[in-house]
Amino acid sequence: MTSRRELPYAWLIAGLSLVTLLAFLISLSVGPAPVGLGTLLTVGGTPAEATAAIIFYEIRLPRAILGLAIGAALGLSGAALQGLLRNPLAEPGIVGISGCAALGAVAVFYSGLAITWPLALPFGGLVGAFVAVLLLYGLAGREASVTTLILAGIALSALAGALTALALSLSPNPFALAEIVFWLLGSLADRSMVHVALAVPFVVVGGALLLTSGRGLDGLSLGEEAAQSLGISTARLGLIVVVGTALAVGASVAVSGAIGFVGLVVPHLIRPLVGYRPGKLLVPSALGGAALLLLADSLVRVIGTGQELKLGVVTALIGAPFFLALIVSYRRRVV
Amino acid sequence: MTSLSARDLRLVLGNRAVLDGITLAVDQPGLVGIVGPNGAGKTSLLRTLTGLAKPVSGRVELDGVPIASLSPRDRARRIGYLPQTANLHWPLTVGRLVALGRLPHLAPWAGPGAGDRDAIDRALKAADLSALVDRSANSLSGGELARALLARVIAGEPDLILADEPVASLDPLHQLRVMDLFRTLAEAGRTIVIVLHDLTLAVRFCDRLVLLDKGRIVADDAAESVAQNPALETTYGVQFARPVWADADLLVPWRPGLGP
Numbered sequence: 001m002t003s004r005r006e007l008p009y010a011w012l013i014a015g016l017s018l019v020t021l022l023a024f025l026i027s028l029s030v031g032p033a034p035v036g037l038g039t040l041l042t043v044g045g046t047p048a049e050a051t052a053a054i055i056f057y058e059i060r061l062p063r064a065i066l067g068l069a070i071g072a073a074l075g076l077s078g079a080a081l082q083g084l085l086r087n088p089l090a091e092p093g094i095v096g097i098s099g100c101a102a103l104g105a106v107a108v109f110y111s112g113l114a115i116t117w118p119l120a121l122p123f124g125g126l127v128g129a130f131v132a133v134l135l136l137y138g139l140a141g142r143e144a145s146v147t148t149l150i151l152a153g154i155a156l157s158a159l160a161g162a163l164t165a166l167a168l169s170l171s172p173n174p175f176a177l178a179e180i181v182f183w184l185l186g187s188l189a190d191r192s193m194v195h196v197a198l199a200v201p202f203v204v205v206g207g208a209l210l211l212t213s214g215r216g217l218d219g220l221s222l223g224e225e226a227a228q229s230l231g232i233s234t235a236r237l238g239l240i241v242v243v244g245t246a247l248a249v250g251a252s253v254a255v256s257g258a259i260g261f262v263g264l265v266v267p268h269l270i271r272p273l274v275g276y277r278p279g280k281l282l283v284p285s286a287l288g289g290a291a292l293l294l295l296a297d298s299l300v301r302v303i304g305t306g307q308e309l310k311l312g313v314v315t316a317l318i319g320a321p322f323f324l325a326l327i328v329s330y331r332r333r334v335v
Numbered sequence: 336m337t338s339l340s341a342r343d344l345r346l347v348l349g350n351r352a353v354l355d356g357i358t359l360a361v362d363q364p365g366l367v368g369i370v371g372p373n374g375a376g377k378t379s380l381l382r383t384l385t386g387l388a389k390p391v392s393g394r395v396e397l398d399g400v401p402i403a404s405l406s407p408r409d410r411a412r413r414i415g416y417l418p419q420t421a422n423l424h425w426p427l428t429v430g431r432l433v434a435l436g437r438l439p440h441l442a443p444w445a446g447p448g449a450g451d452r453d454a455i456d457r458a459l460k461a462a463d464l465s466a467l468v469d470r471s472a473n474s475l476s477g478g479e480l481a482r483a484l485l486a487r488v489i490a491g492e493p494d495l496i497l498a499d500e501p502v503a504s505l506d507p508l509h510q511l512r513v514m515d516l517f518r519t520l521a522e523a524g525r526t527i528v529i530v531l532h533d534l535t536l537a538v539r540f541c542d543r544l545v546l547l548d549k550g551r552i553v554a555d556d557a558a559e560s561v562a563q564n565p566a567l568e569t570t571y572g573v574q575f576a577r578p579v580w581a582d583a584d585l586l587v588p589w590r591p592g593l594g595p
Contacts, residue, residue, distance in 0.1 A: 086424035219438050222487070223422030228387055230491075231411030231439040276425040 005272040009280060012273055016287035020068070023294035027064040028056070030298045035060065062196045063188050067294040069196075069203045070188070070256050073248035075289020076282055077241075078263030079270075080210045083217035083278030084241045085146060088271070091264040092249040095149065095242055096156030097132050101253035102184060103160040103167075104128020109180045110167045121183075122198045122254040129250020132156055133243060146224065149238055186257035186312025188297050199251040206247025207286065213240050214279030221278060259312045261319030262289050268326065337413070337494035337526055338362035339384060343393035346379055346550075353379040354390065355550040361495075366521040367528045368537040368558065371547035372571050377530040378419060380547065381497050384528065385416045397495075411439035415493035419500050419530075421484055426473035429483050433458055436490030458490035462516065478509035485513065489520070496520070498529040502536065514540045534575070534586040538562045546570060562586065 007015075029036045035052045074092060081090040092098055108114050108124030139152040164184070171177040216237040219227040224234050252259075266288040267281055274280040293311075296318065300309040339361045346354035353376045361367055369377045382388040384395055386402045395402040397413060405413075415436070423432065436458065437451040447455070459465045462482040467475070472483060481501065488496055498517075502510040510533070518540055521527050531537040537544055537558065544561040546554040548570045554561045561567065562584055568574055576587040 215438060215441070219435060221423060221425050221427060221432075222435060222484075223418065223420070223424070225382075225387060225418045226416070226422065226487075228407070229385055229411060229414070229416035229418070230435065231406075231408040233407060271425075275431065276427055277431065278425060 006275045007273050009274065012270075012284055013287070016284055016291065020287050020291040020294070023291045023298070024064055024068055027067055027294045027298045028060050030301050031055070031060060032301070058192065059190075062191050062193050063297065064294065065196050066188050066191055066199065066255060067297045068290045069200050070252040070259065071262060071290035071293025072286040073203045073207060073252045073289070074259065074262040074293065075266040076207055076210050076286035077245040077249050078289070079267035079278070079281045079285035080213055080217065080241045081245060081263075082267050083213070083220065083281065084238060085150060086220060086223075088268060089264070091260075092245055093157065093258075093260070093263075095132075095153035095245060096136065096160060097129050097153075097242075097246045097249050098253050098258050099157040099160030099164070100132035100135075101125040101129040101250045102258050103164050104131070105183065105254060105257070106164050106167050106180055109176065109183065110171070114179075119194060119198070122195060122251075125254025126198075126202070126250060128160075129246050129254065132160075132250070133246040136242060137239075146234070146238055149242060182310065183257050184312075185310035186259040186315075187300075187308075187310050188256055189308055191255060195255045199255040202247045202251030206244045206249075206251070209240055209244035210248065211282055213237060213244070214282055216240075217278035217282075257310075257312060259293070259315055261315045261323070262292055265319050265323055265326075266292060268323075336362065336364075337398060339395070339397055339414075339495055339526070339528075341384060341393065341395045344380075344383055344390045344395070345392045346376075346383055346388055346390045348379070353550050354383060357383075357393070357550070357552060359545065359552065359555065361526055361528060364521060364524045364526050365542040366517055366540060367526075368541035368544045369528060369530045369547060370532075370534060370537050370544055370561075371553075374549075375547040375570075376550040377547055378499055379550075381416075381499050381528065381530055385414055385497050386410050387416070408439050411493075412491065413494050415488035415491045415496045417485060417488045417496070417498040417501055419503070421477075421480055421504070423472050423480070423484070426471045428468065429464055429470050429472055429475070429479075430455070430459070430468040432472050432483050433462075433464070433486045433490050436487040439491060454492050455490050458486040458492075461489055461520070462486035463512075478505050478512075481505055481509065481513065482516075485516070494526065496525060496527045498527070500530050500532060503532060510536060534562070534567075534588075535584075538586065539583050559584070 025037060033055050035055045077092045081092060081094065082088055104124040104127045105121050108120045113120040135156055136149065136152050140148040168177060168180060216232045219230045219232040227234055267285045270284045270288050271281055274284060296314050297311055300311055300314050303309055341357055341359045344354050344357040345352060357380060369380060371377050379388060383390055402410060434447060434455050437447050437454060440451060441447060459468060462485055464483055464486055467479060472480060475483060485501060502513050505513060514536055517527055517529065541558045544558045545552060546561055546567060553566050553570055554564045573588040573590045576589050578585050578587065
């Protein structure tokens, strides 16, 4: 046998696909209104049925699609970044993309543009993410080494964080402040098909880019020099992973706010199951991220609190203790 | 027959010329050792010959074709490079680690085919690792890991193997085993260039030695001749005591005033 915990790759993909599909269906069927999947089968003209259809297509479906796409984007880019940096602690936030996307959205809030034109918010996020990529490459140069890229990303994250904090502390009124803070916590509530149309194309293109990085990431297991001697252009690989992450995660943050921990924890959980191969980790991490986010987003809808819990809060609340437990179990095994 | 030649190489790192006026031709199968004190430019020379470091002037040619004009993939198929530090960032199994050597041969999106698997098996056998195929690389001893990393290079079946201090961290028995493996590969018709620190091993196993000092070639000749060359002692700044054992020259470094 290879590793005690490794699963055959095809089984893993099949299993995770099934879990993701179930999570998608669960996400479609939970919510404050009693609209289940069964409602859809009874197509009729009564007002109640028409309302149910509206709830399903206008509220539940966009939310589920966004959960799927954003979860996949976070899991996939986390796996790719951990492979690129050869560090299991890397996550999409580390290259500064999430921070800048959030800053872009906060700038829109702050300017008041969000009140007159709601879609200005995701646009602001997208613009922030693109500016981040331009700045990263301006700072690090086109032949950037992985370390330079990360240092530039950390600097960018810090700058975006400081500017966001500045916007918060100079906030004109407490309502705007509350709005910004809530948005930063991350949520998929009240998103429409327009949000789907805004985010999903970028997630698809960015995800496709990230999926091409598998072989390069495998080679990089041996270190940068050995990878280069195997014919892998590590500078190009870095560019592909950073731009792919910027597109996928930038668009995600733009519509959902910052959702932490998915990109960190999911690749971690799945890595032993694929025998630690960075290339083979990509697709399962995308599926796992999608399933986790869909389930977390279903959970926030059934937990009975007055106001719906923010998704980013829940992923961190589940993710962090889980991660701690993981670290403890690693320590036991290694030491 | 593969020939690798370097003409008038000059490589600058920072403000320092680490290689200066290096002209070298390796055009016969066999084992060529690169020796010299720390900082002489051995690793830089190897990296430049591999195409990983770009010289400011001069050029490296593989069978008459400038190495800079080859695609990274073509270059990777023909030249195998074993870096100095044993890096393995994820605990892959030995079989999968060795399989990475086939990366430059795989078609896009395809896994290893029958030919690739045969090459991987041959490499595992050559490095005496067949029994460890399914072991996780992080459970290997230093000697086993060194052999696995070398098997990764062998699996690519390149015409030319360049290895940077492949025996530096090994115990005496494993040093001999790995050197013997290089010897076997050389006798099978491969051209191998290795950087070595142990002069006794270098003289005993290599056909030819290139002695570097401060980025220049001091001597380039048959191994026995370089061993007798007075420049060897001046370059290293030590004397060599030369006891003889089984007709082989042993070079034991000695410097008055250093040591009891």
